[in-house]
Amino acid sequence: xxxxxxxxxxxxxxxxxxxxxxxxxxxxxxxxxxxxxxxxxxxxxxxxxxxxxxxxxxxxxxxxxxxxxxxxxxxxxxxxxxxxxxxxxxxxxxxxxxxxxxxxxxxxxxxxxxxxxxxxxxxxxxxxxxxxxxxxxxxxxxxxxxxxxxxxxxxxxxxxxxxxxxxxxxxxxxxxxxxxxxxxxxxxxxxxxxxxxxxxxxxxxxxxxxxxxxxxxxxxxxxxxxxxxxxxxxxxxxxxxxxxxxxxxxxxxxxxxxxxxxxxxxxxxxxxxxxxxxxxxxxxxxxxxxxxxxxxxxxxxxxxxxxxxxxxxxxxxxxxxxxxxxxxxxxxxxxxxxxxxxxxxxxxxxxxxxxxxxxxxxxxxxxxxxxxxxxxxxxx
Amino acid sequence: xxxxxxxxxxxxxxxxxxxxxxxxxxxxxxxxxxxxxxxxxxxxxxxxxxxxxxxxxxxxxxxxxxxxxxxxxxxxxxxxxxxxxxxxxxxxxxxxxxxxxxxxxxxxxxxxxxxxxxxxxxxxxxxxxxxxxxxxxxxxxxxxxxxxxxxxxxxxxxxxxxxxxxxxxxxxxxxxxxxxxxxxxxxxxxxxxxxxxxxxxxxxxxxxxxxxxxxxxxxxxxxxxxxxxxxxxxxxxxxxxxxxxxxxxxxxxxxxxxxxxxxxxxxxxxxxxxxxxxxxxxxxxxxxxxxxxxxxxxxxxxxxxxxxxxxxxxxxxxxxxxxxxxxxxxxxxxxxxxxxxxxxxxxxxxxxxxxxxxxxxxxxxxxxxxxxxxxxxxxxxxxxxxxxxxxxxxxxxxxxxxxxxxxxxxxxxxxxxxxxxxxxxxxxxxxxxxxxxxxxxxxxxxxx
Numbered sequence: 001x002x003x004x005x006x007x008x009x010x011x012x013x014x015x016x017x018x019x020x021x022x023x024x025x026x027x028x029x030x031x032x033x034x035x036x037x038x039x040x041x042x043x044x045x046x047x048x049x050x051x052x053x054x055x056x057x058x059x060x061x062x063x064x065x066x067x068x069x070x071x072x073x074x075x076x077x078x079x080x081x082x083x084x085x086x087x088x089x090x091x092x093x094x095x096x097x098x099x100x101x102x103x104x105x106x107x108x109x110x111x112x113x114x115x116x117x118x119x120x121x122x123x124x125x126x127x128x129x130x131x132x133x134x135x136x137x138x139x140x141x142x143x144x145x146x147x148x149x150x151x152x153x154x155x156x157x158x159x160x161x162x163x164x165x166x167x168x169x170x171x172x173x174x175x176x177x178x179x180x181x182x183x184x185x186x187x188x189x190x191x192x193x194x195x196x197x198x199x200x201x202x203x204x205x206x207x208x209x210x211x212x213x214x215x216x217x218x219x220x221x222x223x224x225x226x227x228x229x230x231x232x233x234x235x236x237x238x239x240x241x242x243x244x245x246x247x248x249x250x251x252x253x254x255x256x257x258x259x260x261x262x263x264x265x266x267x268x269x270x271x272x273x274x275x276x277x278x279x280x281x282x283x284x285x286x287x288x289x290x291x292x293x294x295x296x297x298x299x300x301x302x303x304x305x306x307x308x309x310x311x312x313x314x315x316x317x318x319x320x321x322x323x324x325x326x327x328x329x330x331x332x333x334x335x336x337x338x339x340x341x342x343x344x345x346x347x348x349x350x351x352x353x354x355x356x357x358x359x360x361x362x363x364x365x366x367x368x369x370x371x372x373x374x375x376x377x378x379x380x
Numbered sequence: 381x382x383x384x385x386x387x388x389x390x391x392x393x394x395x396x397x398x399x400x401x402x403x404x405x406x407x408x409x410x411x412x413x414x415x416x417x418x419x420x421x422x423x424x425x426x427x428x429x430x431x432x433x434x435x436x437x438x439x440x441x442x443x444x445x446x447x448x449x450x451x452x453x454x455x456x457x458x459x460x461x462x463x464x465x466x467x468x469x470x471x472x473x474x475x476x477x478x479x480x481x482x483x484x485x486x487x488x489x490x491x492x493x494x495x496x497x498x499x500x501x502x503x504x505x506x507x508x509x510x511x512x513x514x515x516x517x518x519x520x521x522x523x524x525x526x527x528x529x530x531x532x533x534x535x536x537x538x539x540x541x542x543x544x545x546x547x548x549x550x551x552x553x554x555x556x557x558x559x560x561x562x563x564x565x566x567x568x569x570x571x572x573x574x575x576x577x578x579x580x581x582x583x584x585x586x587x588x589x590x591x592x593x594x595x596x597x598x599x600x601x602x603x604x605x606x607x608x609x610x611x612x613x614x615x616x617x618x619x620x621x622x623x624x625x626x627x628x629x630x631x632x633x634x635x636x637x638x639x640x641x642x643x644x645x646x647x648x649x650x651x652x653x654x655x656x657x658x659x660x661x662x663x664x665x666x667x668x669x670x671x672x673x674x675x676x677x678x679x680x681x682x683x684x685x686x687x688x689x690x691x692x693x694x695x696x697x698x699x700x701x702x703x704x705x706x707x708x709x710x711x712x713x714x715x716x717x718x719x720x721x722x723x724x725x726x727x728x729x730x731x732x733x734x735x736x737x738x739x740x741x742x743x744x745x746x747x748x749x750x751x752x753x754x755x756x757x758x759x760x761x762x763x764x765x766x767x768x769x770x771x772x773x774x775x776x777x778x779x780x781x782x783x784x785x786x787x788x789x790x791x792x793x794x795x796x797x798x799x800x801x802x803x804x805x806x807x808x809x810x811x812x813x814x815x816x817x818x819x820x821x822x823x824x825x826x827x828x
Contacts, residue, residue: 078603105606111636116595116629120637123599126584127534129606131599143625150589151596159577159585160568161792196793220795249798297798 083134153197211246467747520741524687556778594630620651681711
């Protein structure tokens with residue numbers, strides 16, 4: 001234990017007195033920066049908007065979400081936005097200006113109760129209204145787990161389609177943020193991936209976020225929409241100002257390649273972009289990068305097709321390994337692409353621990369861990 | 381009532397000996413708001429200058445006495461009733477004066493529900509349906525409240541509210557089809573028996589998870605308010621379910637968001653084997669209303685007219701003032717919790733017999749009708765025979781019907797079938813085709 005304590009001390013002093021000339025574990029400062037994913041070190045590569053979607057405007061992720069909700073509130077008089085602290089604009093600024101524009105009966109604060117928020121949203125949706133509920137952090141969605149799993153997901157099925165809560169969307173910020181520790185960092189998608197009746201969606205940037213959120217809100221099924229909070233301010237791109245949708249349950253091939261298929265979602269896509277470039281530059285390996293976008297129901301066909309071409313698959317997610325969604329993809333691909341696989345499927349994930357505070361740089365499936373796994377399978 | 385006594389005491393203490401007598405505070409917050417205006421007589425001036433400014437309780441005031449609020453000091457909420465155990469109305473002004481046909485119809489439906497309960501209970505005992513829950517002793521809470529609502533007022537229930545559905549027009553066939561999970565079941569045979577639902581009758585499908593319908597009712601009511609139809613939502617639940625976190629969320633959301641919902645608690649003394657003494661320590665469920673800023677009333681749940689009056693008044697307040705109301709109907713669960721329960725293990729037969737023989741909602745209404753000479757033992761005999769025949773006929777129709785096709789196992793998970801579910805459906809049917817004698821396919825409608 002003394003060793004661990006010593007290490008902690010060293011790390012703490014290093015972080016507190018940052019910048020420093022050399023890393024206490026022997027690396028250079030710049031090397032440490034790449035280990036420590038935080039808002040200042042993550043490389044966000046903007047997408048290009050589709051020319052079909054018309055006029056664009058520079059928006060970050062939170063602004064594109066506000067823009068999507070603005071479009072819904074404007075076009076659908078039954079729609080409402082609610083949750084903890086959304087009235088003044090939200091703790092992440094996603095709902096700024098909406099209350100003033102649409103009134104306090106349409107954009108309003110609720111009491112501090114997640115089970116209440118989701119239950120209330122289900123009720124509104126059952127009445128036919130469009131309910132956009134916010135859970136302040138994905139880490140705090142668990143008090144509403146019962147309402148989401150036993151109620152929202154089964155509402156249509158158990159009533160024989162007499163009733164449904166399809167017009168419910170639950171938004172929640174998710175993922176690592178550099179210093180969020182246990183309860184401001186979690187990626188909880190796989191808990192919901194085990195729930196028939198729900199849809200689970202995670203965008204990678206502003207254009208995606210707006211298009212996928214518009215689809216999620218209009219989808220006739222309850223959707224849990226996770227927003228990578230580290231990208232709220234950092235991810236900026238030209239977002240079409242008009243109304244457009246990005247279909248659910250469709251993965252997107254971001255880069256075509258022939259040697260390895262690389263699958264991820266949310267923030268991890270930006271890590272994997274770097275990894276694909278490193279693989280090309282340093283190993284001469286051609287990677288096909290796929291953003292899954294929808295976790296449930298997920299786009300098996302796009303992934304199968306890619307793996308049948310490349311013969312190798314690497315999946316990376318921030319959530320813990322055991323029971324993570326990577327396991328579902330891995331076993332399904334193994335079943336369907338057995339004859340094409342030339343190496344064991346690799347999963348690079350968070351370790352099976354609670355999400356740590358000071359150890360975040362060592363916890364995340366960063367580009368070096370992904371790169372190492374990629375090396376392993378490409379030379380298997 | 382404990383809280384009002386506490387506030388009374390506070391008022392007296394705060395006035396420092398000046399005579400300031402409030403026997404009962406009709407609406408505490410309003411009363412205090414009035415008291416704190418400068419024109420209030422009898423209170424020392426410095427108190428108003430020295431008023432607490434804490435945002436969390438703007439209507440409070442300072443005291444120099446260290447004194448805990450003690451719920452045991454107050455009186456319990458009284459139980460409102462209209463007629464005594466012999467069907468005699470105490471005060472004619474409170475007789476809702478429903479016409480003879482309506483009352484006879486109500487009585488006949490209460491007994492019809494009772495007859496259906498007996499037959500379905502027995503059928504479960506014979507293994508013909510898998511599960512059942514009777515409504516014995518709580519019939520008046522169902523019919524009294526249902527009759528006071530409009531058909532467009534949406535109902536979210538727990539599971540022991542079959543009478544509400546019956547009043548709205550759910551037929552014996554509809555009940556039986558659900559319990560038998562046959563091809564005519566609106567729910568397509570997917571849920572356990574007694575999990576009824578009807579779109580046409582505005583009765584949202586029951587689920588087993590306790591209290592989950594409560595915050596949903598608040599949300600539904602909020603949407604109804606925005607739609608401006610002049611309707612309300614009623615949400616039924618047992619006193620046990622009220623212990624769930626969702627109940628707390630529901631009350632608080634409905635109050636803060638001003639949702640027109642009637643929270644109708646059936647306090648029948650037991651949650652399966654758990655007596656109320658193990659469930660809560662306050663004065664029942666109705667008592668928590670003040671903490672949520674809700675109006676509340678307690679009613680004799682075995683008195684169908686009292687339940688009717690209370691629900692009607694509650695509906696008026698909910699709709700006109702757009703706020704939630706709590707109704708706590710005191711009753712007694714005469715039957716077992718369900719067919720999976722033997723209640724003699726945890727309560728005495730003597731106790732059950734008292735409620736069954738001496739204070740039963742059906743008996744009380746029958747006394748009322750007999751007092752008016754609208755009903756007699758001959759009519760009783762005839763109706764009992766007819767009710768039994770009706771139930772038995774529906775029963776045998778439901779039993780003979782086929783189950784829904786297996787494809788209904790896969791549909792309605794989502795609005796459309798995702799590709800993975802399509803594959804799984806095919807896999808299932810291919811498997812069954814391979815092992816035709818291992819699956820009870822003859823009981824199910826063929827797949828399309």
